[in-house]
Amino acid sequence: KKIDQGKGRLKELEKQLVSLRSEVKKYQQQEQGLLKEMDNTKRQISLTNEKIRIQKRELELRKAKKRQLQRDHRGAQKKSEKLIERYKNRVVHAYKLKPDRQLDLFIDATSAREFYYRVKYISAVNEADRKLYDEIIDNINFIDTRNDQIDRETRAIAKNVIDLENEEDNFRELRNDIELKYSKIHADKSLIAEQIKEKENSINKIQNLINKTQKDKKAYLARLEEERKKREIVSLPFGEKKGKLPWPTTGKIVSNFGKQKHPVLGTITENSGIDISTASGSAVRAVSDGVVVTITWLRGFGNTIIVLHDDNYYTVYSHVDNIDVIQDEYVDAGQQLATASSNGSVNGTQMHFELWHKQEKIDPSYWLRK
Numbered sequence: 381k382k383i384d385q386g387k388g389r390l391k392e393l394e395k396q397l398v399s400l401r402s403e404v405k406k407y408q409q410q411e412q413g414l415l416k417e418m419d420n421t422k423r424q425i426s427l428t429n430e431k432i433r434i435q436k437r438e439l440e441l442r443k444a445k446k447r448q449l450q451r452d453h454r455g456a457q458k459k460s461e462k463l464i465e466r467y468k469n470r471v472v473h474a475y476k477l478k479p480d481r482q483l484d485l486f487i488d489a490t491s492a493r494e495f496y497y498r499v500k501y502i503s504a505v506n507e508a509d510r511k512l513y514d515e516i517i518d519n520i521n522f523i524d525t526r527n528d529q530i531d532r533e534t535r536a537i538a539k540n541v542i543d544l545e546n547e548e549d550n551f552r553e554l555r556n557d558i559e560l561k562y563s564k565i566h567a568d569k570s571l572i573a574e575q576i577k578e579k580e581n582s583i584n585k586i587q588n589l590i591n592k593t594q595k596d597k598k599a600y601l602a603r604l605e606e607e608r609k610k611r612e613i614v615s616l617p618f619g620e621k622k623g624k625l626p627w628p629t630t631g632k633i634v635s636n637f638g639k640q641k642h643p644v645l646g647t648i649t650e651n652s653g654i655d656i657s658t659a660s661g662s663a664v665r666a667v668s669d670g671v672v673v674t675i676t677w678l679r680g681f682g683n684t685i686i687v688l689h690d691d692n693y694y695t696v697y698s699h700v701d702n703i704d705v706i707q708d709e710y711v712d713a714g715q716q717l718a719t720a721s722s723n724g725s726v727n728g729t730q731m732h733f734e735l736w737h738k739q740e741k742i743d744p745s746y747w748l749r750k
Contacts, residue, residue: 406507407728418681425551426677432544433706439537453523523600577679583652589686590694591738593673600671607710608669615713618668618693619737625667625747626713629695629731631658631719637743650739653696653734658694660729662720664700666711667748668693675707681732695744696734 381442471510523661541700616624635655639648666687673694674686685705688694701721720731735744 389551390685395671397559412445415629417741418443421551421554422518423677423747424685425548426681428544428548428551429701429703430675430706432541433703435537435541435544437706439541441535442530442534442537446534448525448528449527449530453520453527454521456520462495556667579649582678582680583650586652586681586684586686586696587739589674589676591739592695593686593688594738595694596673597688600673600690603710604671604688607671611712613669613712615669615690618689618691621642621668621746624749626665628667628695628733629656629662630666631656631662631720631731633657633745634730637741637745653698653732654731654744655730656720657722659732660719660721662729662731663716664718664720664731666715666717667695668697669715670710670711670714672707672709672717673706675703675705682721684719687711687717692738693737694734697730698734699730 416676418662427668464515483531508704568598574695607613635651637651640651668689670687670689672685674684676684678684678698683700683703684696684698685700685703686694686696698716699721700718705715711717720729722729733744735747
């Protein structure tokens with residue numbers, strides 16, 4: 381089932397990549413389209429990275445299946461060896477009996493009925509052994525066939541992962557080339573204003589994504605409780621963790637929650653979370669256990685992960701790369717979700733973190749440990 385879901389998601393991602401490639405070609409013809417060209421290139425990297433994660437997850441599933449088949453194969457072989465040993469002991473035992481003692485097995489019968497049942501019993505034992513042996517051999521043959529099939533699929537997926545990683549490297553080179561041109565765009569106030577507008581649109585998109593998950597909230601929360609019981613996790617309700625949450629990454633807050641004055645334009649903008657300045661590649665971790673409800677790419681925010689927690693709280697992690705989780709996956713508190721990057725940011729490596737309760741934004745700084 382997980383493999384089929386992965387295949388469906390791969391087809392969807394491939395369609396998005398084809399669409400984005402056509403957009404990139406269109407924007408290449410326009411000087412003012414440079415910003416969009418870069419955004420689309422980054423998004424292609426993000427989608428390709430998701431394809432790689434899904435393919436690697438499929439690879440892990442097939443390797444696990446192969447290990448199980450190998451265990452079944454060994455078990456079936458041991459059963460067949462025991463059966464063969466039983467046959468051998470029976471033949472040796474019969475050979476050691478004198479011919480007249482072999483006949484005694486039947487001659488000693490006190491009645492024709494007992495004689496009949498002795499013959500029938502020995503025949504039934506032999507027939508049952510033969511059927512069991514045939515069944516074991518059939519099972520070994522089936523396991524061998526399935527093993528070969530999984531080997532072929534594993535090789536094909538491994539090759540696909542390599543091809544995708546090469547494609548991702550090419551996209552990264554393209555992004556680096558575009559970033560050289562990006563410095564002049566950063567100084568253009570009109571384009572900075574456009575970036576702010578896109579970021580505001582992305583904030584609305586985050587709210588829409590959270591609103592959308594409300595429809596499936598019960599299923600997600602039921603999944604969360606199921607995973608907690610399975611792992612025997614006892615945790616405070618999220619609403620009681622104010623001032624106790626671990627930081628999502630190391631670093632310091634460089635942009636606070638709420639209204640901010642833009643340093644270039646002098647306009648007032650609103651920050652829907654906090655921005656934490658950190659080293660590129662720093663681990664980004666879940667502040668509490670939950671279920672990943674969304675992994676997407678947003679202009680102004682780059683790769684974005686949304687996690688649903690109990691009590692209808694959400695945490696949002698943006699400007700990240702090397703994502704280690706997939707959508708609908710349960711994550712433990714402190715589990716690494718991704719690494720911090722400048723993906724979607726014009727201010728270097730600043731990890732953006734948001735906290736929502738239902739459809740309302742909350743200042744995360746009051747919830748993190750001091």
